[in-house]
Amino acid sequence: MAKAQDIKDEVVKLTAKDFVSDQDIRWCPGCGDYSILKQVQSVMPELGLPKEDIVFISGIGCSSRFPYYMNTFGMHSIHGRATAIGSGLKAARPDLSVWLVTGDGDSLSIGGNHLIHLLRRNFDLNILLFNNQIYGLTKGQYSPTSEVGKKTKSTPMGSIDHPFNPLALCMGAEATFIARTIDREPKHMREILIRAEQHKGTSLLEIYQNCNIFNDGAFGGFTDKQMKKDNSIYLKHGEPLVFGAKEDKGIVLDGFEPRIVNISSEDYNLSDLWIHDEKCRNKANILTRFFDDPSKENALPRPFGILYQEDRFRYEEALNEQLNLVKAQKGSPDLDKLLAGVNTWQVD
Amino acid sequence: MAKAQDIKDEVVKLTAKDFVSDQDIRWCPGCGDYSILKQVQSVMPELGLPKEDIVFISGIGCSSRFPYYMNTFGMHSIHGRATAIGSGLKAARPDLSVWLVTGDGDSLSIGGNHLIHLLRRNFDLNILLFNNQIYGLTKGQYSPTSEVGKKTKSTPMGSIDHPFNPLALCMGAEATFIARTIDREPKHMREILIRAEQHKGTSLLEIYQNCNIFNDGAFGGFTDKQMKKDNSIYLKHGEPLVFGAKEDKGIVLDGFEPRIVNISSEDYNLSDLWIHDEKCRNKANILTRFFDDPSKENALPRPFGILYQEDRFRYEEALNEQLNLVKAQKGSPDLDKLLAGVNTWQVD
């Protein structure tokens, strides 16, 4: 996201604390949401914007309580609609820094349509999608990102819905910025938050978030000290795809199929590896499909970082261009003329 | 789609005429919908199903008038919801052959969410998406598939929404069958309709349909005798990607980027070309991005045919397996026992 256009001169240097609201936090102790809140509060001062130019909008869900805890403008709206509300706000007020906070249910279940339309329109705002693969607030039903077979109150025999791959869906929906991070990697999260904010267009950031009450350990494979390095790959633009506890594994492309190779062996070295290119849509599409269950044999590592980034015109920009153009053409508005229209007559 | 399970014995051999209802057709003269209706009526007898086992469900739009003209069961429902209604019907009645008819507005604008969820759940039914890149019924506003800059009543200065690429969106939404055809190629359409019906799972068939009133010639590049062969490529599984009026052009992959080559030249021959593989998701993803404006210099040809096909379990199948399993485990239902519950007492 671009910095708001007219940064007020008198911006004093703010700290993370300035972004802490006076409300008691109501998440369960141990919830991954705390970490995300903290990282967001800590990157806010880096935007260089006064608090009053920042708006957080959310839908409904545990995650959607977020705006209450940010000492900025905020709206805790209705389920699934933060994306639509944010679109209108940004169209009306391109000068604001707009952040949408949403859960996997809020954005991908009831709110799926507004999400994909927002992405194609490419409003310049940031979406933080807290994915805990469960409906937290309604006490633990499976969500559109829950794995098949998930046993919950609504699916005592296991769910039978093939889940979404959120980043693949967003790629299909013409997103211009796709990234992933996780609650337990605060430093990485801060980095990506800043990149998201810098991107001009809609930034879609999926954040893996542990719901320790209803879906504890859903992302254990990516947080467990023993396993995480073998299961995750942290992407860097222009660098080869290397991962593993010993940084000894890499990804090559076999025709169209990615494959894990051992780069400490004779057969492969760094230069054989797939080089990450944020700008390449075709590669990004394959990367989003690195989506194996980490406990599976030979699972591809899950990518974290920025999978894709593209520059495309923003809706609100095009809108304002049209407004300016027509004003230039037609001159300043004359209401009396408009009310009179073309054919008038006079009665005396 | 699979043939309905218990094909009635007494099926008499039906003809296309049997599927013509007694209602007057209300589309504009010259509308592409006529051709589609005709092809659908003509493949119906090939399903080998009695009329009463076939259901057509639509939303609202010109295209959604379709069910009225089919002498089967049918429902002209509400805007955008045919996909949700069809899901319920198929869950309740896996034995039926269910066909959904929808427009680009109906399915991708208001109905976008149900569409993507239907695709991931993979109910065994067929979606015919009539894409005319316009809202026909409401008299010509731009749609989510209209090109940027489109001038319509609601966008006198040109639209500023980057459009969806419907097949790319559906790929992202976990579709298991993705295909494209066009109103003006009846033979191809019939072939693909039959393949769609044969696919077990949700078949998504995008049909380019000319709205000669509000968006005439939108697909001229693919229908015009002079140009169509250079602008279109008709996919065949296992065969190289060849096209052009003289069948002299082919597609090769340059790393991840598709490129047009001249196969009549010395430099390339058939064996260098990309071989179409319906089963390859990564290739299909690239194919969906063959989406250039055909009037553009060096535009990639638009693919017609089946871009992707995958076998995956069907929702209604899994549902019925669970029902059968639990019935096997718990025996036949005993309502009296259920009403009594676990702890009861007696008052005399």
Place this chain on the structure above:
Amino acid sequence: MTQVQQKLEQVTVLFAGDSGDGIQLTGTQFTTNTALFGNDLSTYPDFPAEIRAPLGTIAGVSGFQIHFGSVDIYTPGDRCDVLVVMNAAALKKNLSRLKERGTIILNTSGFDKRNLRLAGIKEGDNPLINRSLEDFKVHEFDITKLTRESLKESTLGTKDRDRCKNMFVLGFVYWMYNRKVDSSIDFLKSKFATKPEILKANITVLKAGYHFADTCETFSNRFEVKPTKMAAGSYRNIIGNQATALGLIAAAHKAKLDLFYGGYPITPASDILHELAKHKNFGIKTFQAEDEIAGICAAIGASFGGDLAVTASSGPGIALKGEALGLAMMLEIPLVVVNVQRGGPSTGLPTKTEQADLMQAVYGRNGEAPIPVIAATSPSDCFTMAFEACRIAIEFMTPVFLLTDGYIANGAEPWRYPKTSDLKEIKVQFAKERTPEDPSYLPYKRNEKLVREWAIPGTKGVEHRLGGLEKDKETGNVSYDPENHEYMVKIRAQKVAEIANHVPLQYFDSGTENSKLLVLGWGSTYGSIKTVVKELATEGIDIAHAQVKYIQPMPRNLGDLLSKFDKILIPEMNNGQFITLIRDQYLVDAKPLNKIKGVPFDALEIKQAILNMLKQ
């Protein structure tokens, strides 16, 4: 031959033909001419539901009715004096709307075998032959042929030539009513500026029609309808949806706010979007959303940002907005919601009119979610009420429902348009910047009208969080406190009730509290009721008429006014909705008169009901 010039007080002409025949254009041209001539008038177009309904069929008939006069005109007229039909289907569909001994102008080429068959007329029943039209004054001629002949010189193809035949009709009718053709020539010149051949052809045929009428033998009468004595001022002709759009623009202009429109196309509301989109130079942002929910939600976002936000739709689309409306009510931000009602329920009769979404507007949300509801009475009144909706929304920080319907939204009438300076002021008072020294900001603190402040992003020191959960009565923070909840539910209701102190008192449009019976209408039934009540007055029957435009809350004095009558008749184009509000709130035994046919009341229907009730 001598032509008698006959003076008329009022005339209703119905143009009807295939939807491809250019009937709507003929109608609007005649309307503009009539308006400029100085007649009062009212029009009503009647489209087929299909885009291009099958040629020649009943379903494909397009109609345009205009009622004009030297006297005040309130409706497009019940039955017509003149029926212009381009083909057999048009005649079959509309003959019952023609007055006894009325005039028919008929295109014989529309009555060939094919046309008769398409219209479902057996060959033996051909009305040109079977004398069934004997009681009418029929002028029949082959308009198609006449048009072609007058274009013998033209280089245009047959199709393009035939397209001009509506101009022949127009010219013919201009002559009948003693009119000049200039306004239409001007129109054609601008419409076909880049197509000189087509322009020429149209003008040729227009004149041909005029001259044909002048010279042909069939016509002996020419009519004169003198200009109406209207109040002094500047006039124009206006269509309802256009008036609504202008009302919104005017309100934004007066309030010095940007106008934001978020909506999704739907018949018959789309034209509001289309009209607004034309005037982007007023800083209007139109957002065609992915659905109605996104439309209203985008509007909520824009309102939160400080724009005057509007969404419009019709019944089915409004149904989808209920949840978001509840949110807007809870947030207490300005929002105007226009419902251009159409025939329901469900998809219903999209191109027909009805007043059946009133209860949805008043009650169609979860929980206690009161929202002001107002309604327009005529095409030009859409301007006034759209402006009012904005004023109330802004001054009371609330969503407001404006109800119009297909009848007045597509209908037209002369409008004495106001000057910008005559329009009410709309005061916007955004929350002011605050310093850290100021006491902390209380977003739900209310003023004496119970209204909270509009504190928009970008304003230093008033950062706050809103939401759909119940809120503390001052801080706006989430509150589960039982007493606070009851307080908030009641204060929100009181705020809406308070609006009654800031809208006009109810008045009698005709009659007095001593009249024998009160006809109580709301919204678009105004013209029909007015016509009847005036007519009855000339017959010496004194009936009172009040038309309610402010429905929630009702005008302060309405209860009082109702209490004066033993007999109250409530005509509605629905199965009885407004009447339930009246009976509930005032416990008066008002009687319903319901018409649910997708078309407005005929004056006669109301008259009959009044007379019956008087007898009881």
Place this chain on the structure above:
Amino acid sequence: MTQVQQKLEQVTVLFAGDSGDGIQLTGTQFTTNTALFGNDLSTYPDFPAEIRAPLGTIAGVSGFQIHFGSVDIYTPGDRCDVLVVMNAAALKKNLSRLKERGTIILNTSGFDKRNLRLAGIKEGDNPLINRSLEDFKVHEFDITKLTRESLKESTLGTKDRDRCKNMFVLGFVYWMYNRKVDSSIDFLKSKFATKPEILKANITVLKAGYHFADTCETFSNRFEVKPTKMAAGSYRNIIGNQATALGLIAAAHKAKLDLFYGGYPITPASDILHELAKHKNFGIKTFQAEDEIAGICAAIGASFGGDLAVTASSGPGIALKGEALGLAMMLEIPLVVVNVQRGGPSTGLPTKTEQADLMQAVYGRNGEAPIPVIAATSPSDCFTMAFEACRIAIEFMTPVFLLTDGYIANGAEPWRYPKTSDLKEIKVQFAKERTPEDPSYLPYKRNEKLVREWAIPGTKGVEHRLGGLEKDKETGNVSYDPENHEYMVKIRAQKVAEIANHVPLQYFDSGTENSKLLVLGWGSTYGSIKTVVKELATEGIDIAHAQVKYIQPMPRNLGDLLSKFDKILIPEMNNGQFITLIRDQYLVDAKPLNKIKGVPFDALEIKQAILNMLKQ
């Protein structure tokens, strides 16, 4: 020491503590035990809105109230006799609910510095010290410590041990009311079948609590509440949402249809889905949809296919279903829509109760779209009314609204459950196969009850097309005919009106038409009104009470019945909704009594209103 055994007619106990303290489990265990013991009872849980609200705070307090007696019990009780509190916040939040001189059982370890601070109690105000509890009978002991001590031998960690402390309380209260602990031991055995250590610990602590009460010095009184004289039959305890689910299952069973449930989770309706999902062996298909619109639309699809289709939600979710409901009404197919109402408007107070979605149910759609509306009066009545909703939906081919609310949906009471064979028959008559020789099928032909046939796919010869556009009165084809439209609007309304002939007449629950005043309730206010009216009867004040369960259409005789009274009081947990229907339909000057606090009426509040009204 000698223990006095005191007989009581009725008792209300409120268990309160942190949401992590296992309060709900304690409450349900005590409930089951009490039910099995033979007392009539009524319960009401009070959850915090958060999943795990911050430990120790007021917002984090979870409560469970049970009212039981040897007499008939109708509500969970207004104020309680015994208040069990696990920490300071629980006391602070609930003390006002304790009767004068009531008993407090208090866990002292929940009153340390931290707990006081979290509860927002200044140190000086520590109720254990400042004598503010002097007027109550307080029994305080360190339950945490006592629990830990009794588990000295256990191998469990501290966290797991501390989790057992609710069992200590349960044992204690069992002793107080002279109960056996067996039912809870059975429950624990099945719950912790695979966790023997935890099982052992829980049983140990349960018994420890029981014995502690027996031996400790603080307690001198033991109470006895004799079994209630209930009608002969088999009883069980049941929660409202569970009863709703069973009612749906039973109806499907009787109708020999598969049950299809399409819905989206929402508080407090989700438990209906959860309960249904448990009973898949009844052939129940539960479909957790992507949103409420998809939920109802999937149900419409399933109903079209011949299943008994159901959707459930709460206010905001119901708001989203309006458009699809209109379609279902238009299609005339069976569909049951359950609204478990919660505090509104907008997101409102999700975990609180309210009756404020009545108008939404009756009027919340575009166009004239009448839908039957019925309401349940108590937890077990949810069974009866869910069954009735299905019966009406099937027999009248219509969507039906069933209204319950958070209060009865989460509350529990003993239920004399029926035998399958005692349940009404529900007759489904699908359209029969037809041959080409039969006259062509007319899907909108109606029987003498104005009901059309259910013709499902797979049935030869009855292929037909339905839709949301207005339909011809017989063929069901699209019809724009004005007369047909009016006919269809009226016939659909008449069909719904006809249902009044097939539901029970309204009766007086107490009193007669000679009583001085009628209290007219609907839905879940039943218990509160009943309690008051009985109490007044004992004081010699004769009040009539009728509780309306069939709201649209109202019972045939209701108007008659109302006309007998000068004074009618209508208590509702909203700002006055049912009363608008009554006033509109019967023109009676009924008076409202509204409570909008997210909690049910206290008997006292209603009593006061009655007495005031009697004085006027």
